[in-house]
Amino acid sequence: MKAAIIVESSASTALELRDAPTPEPGPQQLLLRVKASSLNRGELLPSGKPGARPGGVEAVGEIAACGKDVKGFAEGARIMARCKGGFAEYALVDASEAIAIPEPLSWEQAAAVPIVxxxxxxxxxxxxxxxxxxxxxxxxxxxxxxxxxxxxxxxxxxxxxxxxxxxxxxxxxxxxxxxxxxxxxxxxxxxxxxxxxxxxxxxxxxxxxxxxxxxxxxxxxxxxxxxxxxxxxxxxxxxxxxxxxxxxxxxxxxVSNRLRSAAERAETVAGFKRDCLSWFADGTLLPLVDKVFAFDAIADAKAYFDRNAHVGKVVLTM
Structure with a gap:
């Protein structure tokens, strides 16, 4: 599969497309056929640790496979979630992070939801x-x-x-x-x-x-x-x-995504579903997408993002 890697030097980061193996879901994971993802400043800032790492901390798409212990989700369902390696054709999602996409939202709009x-x-x-x-x-x-x-x-x-x-x-x-x-x-x-x-x-x-x-x-x-x-x-x-x-x-x-335990993250997702998800369904909340780029143009997407001209989210589509 195609995947984008964050390559960090001493003072900057770049996004590069590479080939990677398609992952297999663990017992409590979902394999997501990614339709869209979005850029987030936190992961694109230099971390002080030069090297390469998977890009993308959120993704939306269709469930391609479910781990053996997953309950409440089925193949083909539309979900959005925080994850690791969301800039790829397939990504693994912990079932506790998965959120069903409200029907009115497009893939691009849904990609602007999970992290922010x-x-x-x-x-x-x-x-x-x-x-x-x-x-x-x-x-x-x-x-x-x-x-x-x-x-x-x-x-x-x-x-x-x-x-x-x-x-x-x-x-x-x-x-x-x-x-x-x-x-x-x-x-x-x-x-x-x-x-x-x-x-x-x-x-x-x-x-x-x-x-x-x-x-x-x-x-x-x-x-x-x-x-x-x-x-x-x-x-x-x-x-x-x-x-x-x-x-x-x-x-x-x-407030940090990176340093939270799995239990804390699951608690936030459950509260968000309970308190806010209906607002996306009835139009009270509508994610603001500034610009959409094709996955192959991910370097252009980052260049646009780095210019800080956007209002809202910059989205990638597969």
Whole structure:
């Protein structure tokens, strides 16, 4: 089968197509005939470990085979899931990660769901405890996780402020319900407090990294929650105003797909199915696909992705 490999040098990554053997499912796994996948910044950033590794952390497609102990799934079913090696004609999926694709979604739309919406669900529901009327601040709101967080927060009844270096991107996202946009990182906290009539952000999502963290602490509401999910600025350290955390009773938590146990991942998938899947079926949530590339043009897809011109997800089709 054809598969794409991430080749990492000392300072960059590239995607290369290679031949690979078709995998065999284990007892609790599904073999997926991949129809589409999508690019995610986290796996394409240099990890500090030069070499080659399978590409793709999510995929959608039809079940080609089921492991001997799998229950509740059948060959031919349409599913979407987080996985390893999703940039390939076939991929293995743990049955506990598999999610039936709601009927209205195309392959391309479904490919824009697993990673970003599961991360957003984790941040906003079990940890963020977002309620109707809350203010949610989403930094880098035009990113994949940013757009999904905007959409999910609106479905939960929240008011959303988004940040971006591009006024044009913010304007595009008003169609998805963005209540206010901040087109600069300067004076971020002051602008959030102004927009919320001094209330602050009940939940703040840090998609950027350490450079923006002090502003999020200053922008947080009393009993506010701050989620840390990305480091696109490359900054892994930031000063911490302990007095603000203490006096405002703030909660700070990290959200990561990579470091979670299988049981934790399965718990998130089960909660997402219970709380959110019907919103894709009735049109409340519609994944935002920016551009679609054929699998053979995966190098072009990465070049486009690296230019950071997209709003939402960049998708590959097989």
């Amino acid at each position: 919406f599961l991360v957003s669900y984790d941040m906003l529901v079990p940890y963020g405890r977002v309620r109707p009327g809350d203010w949610v601040l989403v930094t880098a709101v035009s990113s994949g996780v940013g757009v999904a967080s905007l959409q999910l927060a609106k479905a939960l009844g929240a008011k959303v402020i988004g940040t971006s270096g591009s006024s044009e991107k913010l304007e595009k996202l008003r169609a998805l319900g963005l209540d206010a946009g901040i087109a600069t990182r300067g004076a971020l906290a002051a602008e959030v407090l102004r927009l919320t009539d001094r209330h602050g952000a009940d939940v703040a999502i840090n998609n950027v990294g350490g450079s923006i963290f002090p502003d999020l602490v200053r922008a947080a509401a009393y009993r506010g929650r701050i989620a840390i999910v990305g480091y696109v600025d490359g900054s892994l350290e930031a000063p911490l105003d302990l007095a603000a955390v203490h006096s405002n009773r703030l909660e700070i938590y990290g």
